[in-house]
Amino acid sequence: MLIGVPKEIKKLEYRVGMVPASVREMIANKHQVIVQKSAGEKIGFGDDAYLNVGATIVDTADEIYARADMLIKVKEPQPNECRMLRENQILFTYLHLAPDPEQARLLQASGCVAIAYETVTDKNGGLPLLSPMSEVAGRMSIQAAANCLEVKNGGRGMLLGGVPGVAPAKVVVLGGGVVGTNAVRVAMGMGAHVVVIDKSLSRLYQLDLQFGSKINTIYSTRDAIEEHALTADVVVGAVLIPGASAPKLLTKAMLEKMRTGAVVVDVSIDQGGCFETSRPTSHDEPTYVINGVVHYCVANMPGAVPRTSTFALNNATLPYALQLANLGYKEAMRRDRYLLQGLNVCQGKITYQAVAEALNQPFVAPEKMIGD
Numbered sequence: 001m002l003i004g005v006p007k008e009i010k011k012l013e014y015r016v017g018m019v020p021a022s023v024r025e026m027i028a029n030k031h032q033v034i035v036q037k038s039a040g041e042k043i044g045f046g047d048d049a050y051l052n053v054g055a056t057i058v059d060t061a062d063e064i065y066a067r068a069d070m071l072i073k074v075k076e077p078q079p080n081e082c083r084m085l086r087e088n089q090i091l092f093t094y095l096h097l098a099p100d101p102e103q104a105r106l107l108q109a110s111g112c113v114a115i116a117y118e119t120v121t122d123k124n125g126g127l128p129l130l131s132p133m134s135e136v137a138g139r140m141s142i143q144a145a146a147n148c149l150e151v152k153n154g155g156r157g158m159l160l161g162g163v164p165g166v167a168p169a170k171v172v173v174l175g176g177g178v179v180g181t182n183a184v185r186v187a188m189g190m191g192a193h194v195v196v197i198d199k200s201l202s203r204l205y206q207l208d209l210q211f212g213s214k215i216n217t218i219y220s221t222r223d224a225i226e227e228h229a230l231t232a233d234v235v236v237g238a239v240l241i242p243g244a245s246a247p248k249l250l251t252k253a254m255l256e257k258m259r260t261g262a263v264v265v266d267v268s269i270d271q272g273g274c275f276e277t278s279r280p281t282s283h284d285e286p287t288y289v290i291n292g293v294v295h296y297c298v299a300n301m302p303g304a305v306p307r308t309s310t311f312a313l314n315n316a317t318l319p320y321a322l323q324l325a326n327l328g329y330k331e332a333m334r335r336d337r338y339l340l341q342g343l344n345v346c347q348g349k350i351t352y353q354a355v356a357e358a359l360n361q362p363f364v365a366p367e368k369m370i371g372d
Contacts, residue, residue: 002033002070003031003034003321004064004070004072005018005073006039006061006064006073010078012013013300013303014042014043015303015309015310016040017072017075017092017093018035018238018321019045019311020050020053020211021056023050025322027055031325035047036057036061037058043310045350046052046245065081066332069231069335070090073093073094074310074313076096085110085111085112086249088347089110090329091113093117094133095107095116095344096118097355097359098244100359101271104350105165108348114343114345115329116344118243118270119242120320120341120342129316130240132309132316133302133312135178135179135182135265136302137302138179138181139185140302141179142171142190142234144296145234145236148287148294149233149347151261153287154258156261156262157261162191168192169193170195170234171193172197172232172236173195173196173236174197174236174238174249175274175319177203181207194214194215195217197218197224198217201219204217212308220249223362226254229250230258234262234265235250235258235263235275237250237266241352245358246273247274260293261292264293264295264296265296266296272316280298282298283298283300283303284297323336350362351369
């Protein structure tokens with residue numbers, strides 16, 4: 001199979017779909033790899049690094065899209081990239097389709113086979129290709145919050161961990177999954193007063209065992225969210241329904257009652273955001289203020305640390321990419337029902353139920369698209 005690795009074009013996005021070590025594995029499995037010029041340059045992988053492991057460097061994205069049987073990316077394709085896709089071409093990347101009807105429409109029109117990292121599952125019900133970036137984003141959310149709390153950035157002028165004789169900031173984390181757990185870990189390590197809210201009692205129990213009395217675990221209700229948000233210095237939105245739009249847990253009415261200079265960090269923004277006042281921002285303009293509350297809603301948070309993020313992502317995606325290349329997508333998905341869950345769009349059909357529901361589109365079971 002001919003594998004194509006285009007350069008990412010989303011604003012300030014420097015991650016790359018495959019590092020040279022991953023390319024070397026592909027070539028060892030008798031595949032060919034073409035990489036767009038300078039695709040890995042910003043994270044320390046010049047073109048020579050790819051040439052040295054057997055890849056071919058091409059000048060333009062047009063050539064990548066025209067030639068490759070499978071495209072391996074990081075971020076969802078932008079509209080001009082979608083228009084270069086062709087029928088039965090495999091696209092393996094993050095998609096986040098539920099809040100993005102234009103991308104879904106363009107992918108359908110192309111006839112491509114679009115496999116989303118964020119909906120591939122594992123035998124434990126986890127999301128193995130989303131988890132690495134969730135770990136990064138969760139940890140970064142607290143770094144971002146600490147910065148936003150500085151008065152020059154619109155915050156309350158607080159040190160997250162306080163100092164002896166001065167209370168620390170109160171950090172409320174909505175969601176105890178991978179993002180939330182990593183946010184809790186960093187916030188606790190910095191000395192903040194941490195409250196985590198989740199609707200799963202078993203997850204709260206696990207967090208209590210993991211962190212003990214250093215955090216407070218609260219069962220999720222509207223009352224609980226409002227009570228703790230109104231006294232919070234930082235609220236981190238870390239909720240996820242795989243493939244679906246994020247639920248709006250922090251309403252505009254709640255936000256209007258929050259402390260002036262409080263900070264909200266919406267890590268769920270890729271799936272539409274879990275705060276009613278959220279809208280996507282970028283790394284060069286990461287924040288805005290509504291009713292005195294600082295909003296940090298960067299849609300590709302791990303892109304700020306692209307080298308760490310790229311290695312973490314490649315470690316997770318490479319085995320699946322090899323399956324797809326070695327077997328073709330139909331046979332790979334027949335053998336691996338967890339990989340099948342990644343199929344979001346196939347030959348014009350929406351094949352992930354939560355995406356179909358979010359976009360009000362007909363759903364076609366993915367099994368129908370791969371045959372017996």
